[in-house]
């Protein structure tokens with residue numbers, strides 16, 4: 001059974017829908033794979049795609065940013081055209097940012113370079 005990333009703001013489902021702006025502020029996306037979840041979800045479970053990349057010493061604060069635009073939910077990243085377009089084929093189904101608007105922080109850049117990973121921002 002394939003794992004599926006938590007739906008963003010799932011834990012805040014009891015919140016008034018008119019509070020979307022507030023809920024939205026708590027959403028962050030992973031610099032590496034662009035998975036979007038709430039800060040709580042990253043705090044509790046890390047990034048579903050990059051868990052093994054970041055050891056326990058790296059906080060989600062170091063590899064996520066609230067500064068992204070667009071959101072797309074992909075149920076079958078291997079098959080959907082959007083998944084292919086965003087290069088999500090290797091990732092778990094979930095919600096992804098269309099673009100990350102922040103530069104990768106230097107510390108994170110160092111970690112990724114050490115592991116030979118290039119981050120692609122679309």
Ligand SMILES: [Zn+2]
Pocket residue numbers: 030031032033034035047048049050
């Ligand atoms: Zn990730």
